[in-house]
Amino acid sequence: MGLTLPEGGAGTEVSTMSPNWVTTRLDFLANWARANSLWPMPFGTACCAIEFMASAASRFDISRFGMERMSFSPRQADVLICAGRLPFKLAPVIRKVWDQMPQPKWAISMGACASTGGIFDTYTMVQGIDTIIPVDVYVPGCPPRPEGLMYGIMLLQKKIKGESFLDADLRQEHLLGPDGLFRPARVIDEVSEPFGNSVHQTRSA
Amino acid sequence: MERVHEVLAFLRDDPEQQFNYLTDITAVEYRDAGRPLEVVWQLRSLGRKADLRLKVELPQAGALVVPSVFDLWKGADWLEREVYDLFGVTFTGHPDLRRLLMWETYAEGHPLRKDFPLRGHFSRAEQTRQALAANPEAHYSLEELSIAAAYDELPADMKDRLAHGERGSVI
Numbered sequence: 001m002g003l004t005l006p007e008g009g010a011g012t013e014v015s016t017m018s019p020n021w022v023t024t025r026l027d028f029l030a031n032w033a034r035a036n037s038l039w040p041m042p043f044g045t046a047c048c049a050i051e052f053m054a055s056a057a058s059r060f061d062i063s064r065f066g067m068e069r070m071s072f073s074p075r076q077a078d079v080l081i082c083a084g085r086l087p088f089k090l091a092p093v094i095r096k097v098w099d100q101m102p103q104p105k106w107a108i109s110m111g112a113c114a115s116t117g118g119i120f121d122t123y124t125m126v127q128g129i130d131t132i133i134p135v136d137v138y139v140p141g142c143p144p145r146p147e148g149l150m151y152g153i154m155l156l157q158k159k160i161k162g163e164s165f166l167d168a169d170l171r172q173e174h175l176l177g178p179d180g181l182f183r184p185a186r187v188i189d190e191v192s193e194p195f196g197n198s199v200h201q202t203r204s205a
Numbered sequence: 206m207e208r209v210h211e212v213l214a215f216l217r218d219d220p221e222q223q224f225n226y227l228t229d230i231t232a233v234e235y236r237d238a239g240r241p242l243e244v245v246w247q248l249r250s251l252g253r254k255a256d257l258r259l260k261v262e263l264p265q266a267g268a269l270v271v272p273s274v275f276d277l278w279k280g281a282d283w284l285e286r287e288v289y290d291l292f293g294v295t296f297t298g299h300p301d302l303r304r305l306l307m308w309e310t311y312a313e314g315h316p317l318r319k320d321f322p323l324r325g326h327f328s329r330a331e332q333t334r335q336a337l338a339a340n341p342e343a344h345y346s347l348e349e350l351s352i353a354a355a356y357d358e359l360p361a362d363m364k365d366r367l368a369h370g371e372r373g374s375v376i
Binding site: 088089091092095121122123124126127131132176179180181182185186188189192194 | 307308313316321322323324325328329330331332333334335336337338339340
C-alpha cells in the first residue's frame, strides 16, 4: 500500500497491544452489536420498578433500544437494572444474581435509593448497591421518570461503544474479597456516611 | 402477667365474651424512661361485633416474658414472632419462636426498642459483611427439617400428597 517502515531507530516498534485499524473495526462491530441488544435483568424492589415497567411498556418501549426482552434468568442477561432500594436481606441475593450473569455484563443503579440508600439511612438498608456489585450507570431520581432511565440506558450504550477488547481489565470478574466484602471496609463506611437531611437523624428515640 | 393466658382463654371461650378472632399482637415502648413496655392483644368477636384491647405492662428491669397464645389462636404464630423479632419479648410456649422480618442470623438486637440506634449498632461495613455472608436459602426451621427427616413415618395418604401434590403428579 506504499507504506514502508523505516529500518531501525526509535519509535518503529509496533506494539501488538496498540489499537490498529482491524482491532478498532472489530471493536466497533462487537460494541455496536452489544450496545443494541442489551437484555435487561430487572431487579425491581420498590417504586422505581413501577417506572421501569412503564419504560418497558408501549408508550416508552425500551425495545426500541434493543432491550427486546426482559431476561428473568440472570444467565441470559446483559445488564442488571436494580430498580429500588436494596435491604441488607437482599444483598446476598443481588450478589448471587450478579455472579450468575455471564460476561459481558453491566449494571444500572436506578433511583436515589439504589444509588445511595436515599431517604432510608436506617439499619435495614444498603447505602448504595455499589458496595455490593460494580455499577456502570447511576440514574438519579425518586423515582426517575422513564425518560431518565432511557437516558441512563443511552449513556450505557455510549459507554459500551467506547470499550475495547484489548482492555484486559474490562471483563474481569470482581468477586467478594477474602474479608467477604466487595469493597474495602473503609470505603463502605465512607460512602455510607450520612449526608443531606439524614445527618439530623442521629437520635435514637 | 402469668394469668394473661388464662384471661385470654376466658375471653375466647366464655359464651358471653366470644372473642374468637385475634386481630393483632403488638408491643409499645414509650419514650419516658422507666415506663414499662406494653404488650397489646387486639381481639374481636365476630359474632358480637365487639372489639377488645388487652394490655400487659412489662417492667424494663425484669425479663420480657409473656405466655404464648398460639394454642388459642393459630394466627398468633407470626404475630408473636414479629413482636419477638422487633421488641425482644419472649413468648413462652410458642412452638417456633424465630425472627420473622430480620434474617435469623441478625445479631444487632431488636430494632424497635428505643435504645436501638437508627442505623444499627454495627458499622456499615460490618453490616454489609454479615448480610453478604448470609445464606438466603437456609430458611427452614428445625421443625420443618424434622418433618422432612420423619418422611418415612408419615401416613401413606399424606406421603402421597407430598410426593405428587394435591392435584396428582405433575411430573
